[in-house]
Amino acid sequence: MPLSEEQIQNMQRKRRQILIAAATLFAEYGYEGTPVKKIAEAAGVSFGSVFTYFDNKETLFHSAVTEPLKEFEKLVEEIDPEAEDVLAELETMVSKHIRIYASMNEFLNLVTRVLTHYRKFPDTFKELDEFHERLRERVMELVVSGQNKGVLYEQDPGNVATVYTSLLMGMRLSLIDEPESSMWERLVPHVMQIFGPKH
Template identity: 40%
Template sequence: MANDNKKRTIEMKKDTVLKAAIRLFAEKNYEATTMAEIAREANVSFGSVSIYFGNKEELFMACVVLPLEEFTKSLLDFDPSPNSYREEIQTFILKHFELFSTQKEYLRLLVQVIGQYERFSEAFKVVNEHNEKLNNKVSQLIVNGQQANQLADGDAEKIAIAYVSLLFGLRLSYADDPSLENWNQFAEIAMRLFGPK
C-alpha cells in the first residue's frame, strides 16, 4: 500500500514533468527550452527529471510519443463503413476540430517534429506511422463511400492527405487559438474536400 502510494506519487510527478515539458517544448521549441526550466515548472529538481526520463532528447521523445497513442485513438474514432458517409464525415470533422482546437500545445510539438523531420527523425518515424494510420482509414472510408455512390469521385488517398494537411494548416494559421466555434465555421469548408453531393 505504502509502496503503491509512493508509486502513484512518482507516476504523478512524472506526469507533471511531462506536461510541463510538452508545454515548454511546444511554446519555445526544443533547444530554447532548458532542463532547468522544465524542472522548475514542474516543481522538481532537475536531477529528478533525468532520473525519470533520461536525457533531454529522451524526454522530448517521451513528450511526443506518450500522448500519441491516445491522440491517434481519438482521431481514428469513426466508422469507415457507415450507413451515411457524409454524416460520418461531418461527425468526425467536428470531432477532429475539437481535438485540434483543444490540444494546441501538443500539436505545436507535432508541427515541430514534422517540420524538422531530419533533426527529430526518430520521433518523426513514430508520428508518421500514426499519421499514416489516419490517412489510411480516411482513405478507406472515402473509397467505401465512393463505391456506395455516396461520395464524389477523386483520388481517395490524396483527398485524405489534403484533409489532414488542412487540419494541420489551420492549426498553424490559427496560432492565436480561436475558440472551437471559430473552428467549426471551417467544418462546412473542410467537408467540401470530400466532394459535392
Template identity: 35%
Template sequence: MARTVDPALHARRREAILGAAGRLFAEQGFEGTTVAQIASAAGVSSGSVFYYFDDKPAVFRAVFEQALPHNEALIARHQGTEEPFAAILDVVAGLAADADDPSASGMVVELLRRIGHDEQLGVVVERASQVVREGLAGLVARGIEAGTVDPELDPADTATWLENIVDAAYLGARPGHSPLPALRRTVARYLEPGRTERV
C-alpha cells in the same frame, strides 16, 4: 525480482514532467526551453528529469506518444458507420478540436519542425499519423462506394491532404476566432462529387 518501489508514484512524476514539458515546448519551442525550466515547473530537480528520460529529445517524443491512443479512439469510433461522409467530418473536427488553443498551435509547428531533426520522433509521429490516415482513407473509399464522395478522388492521397488541411487549421489559430467552420466547409466541399473542376 527487482522492481520499482511505487509504480504509481513513478508514473505520476513522469506525467508531471511531461505536462510541464508540453506547455513549455509549445510556448518557447524545443531549443528555447531548458531542462532546468521543465524540472522547475514540474517541481523536481534537473537531475531527476534525466533519471526519467534519456535526454531532452526523449522528453519531447514522450509528449507525443500520449497522442496515439487519442487518435486510435477517434478512428475506432467510426469503424462501423453507415455514413462515411459525416464520419470524415467528425474525425477532422476531432483532430482539429483544440486548434483554437494558441498553445496547441505552437506545439504543432514545433512538432512539424522537429520531425526533420529527430529520426526517432519521426517514427513516433508516423505511427500516430498512420492510424489516422488509414482510417480516413477507408472512410473516403466507403464514401465513394456510397456515392457521397467524388469517385475521382484517390483515398490515400485524399487522406493525406485532409491531414494537411487540419494542420493548416492549427496554423491559423487566433484567439477568439475558431477555424472549425472554415475547416468544415473546406473538407465537405472538397469531398463532394459532381463539380465541373477536375483534379
C-alpha cells in the same frame, strides 16, 4: 528495500508532472529554447530528479511528444469505414477533428516542431508519421465506401485523404493566434467540400 505501492504511485505522478511541464515548455519555446532547469521548476521537482526519470533531454522530448499521442489513437478508431450513412459519418468526423485541432494548440505546436525539424528527431518523427498514416488510411477507406455508395464524386481517395489531413494541420498554423473555437466550427462545411459530396 522494495518500494511501497504509495512510493511507486508518487514516482509515477512525478514522472507525469515532468512530462506535462516539458510538453508545455517545449511547445512554447522549442527544444533548444527550453532549459531542463525550467522544466524542473515548472514540474515542482529538483533539477537532478529530471535525470532519474529520463536518461537525458532528448529522451524526455521524445516521451513528451509520443506519449500523449496514445490518447489520440481513438480518433482513428472512432472512424467507421463501414458506416451506412457515409456523409453523416464524414461530417461527424470532420466536426470532431476540427474541435480537437482547435483545442490542442499546445500539443500541435509541439508536433509542428518535430515536423519542421525531422532530421534532428528521426525516431519521434517516425512515430508521428505512422500515426498520420493510420489516420489517412481510415479516412481513405471511408471515402472509398462513399464513392462506391454513390454519395461522393469519384476522385483519387488517397489524394482526398492527404488533402484532408493537410488541411487540418494547416488550419492549426493559420489560425495560430485564433483561439476562438467558433471560427473553427464555421469552417466545417468548407472542409467537407474536399470529399466531393453530391448535394
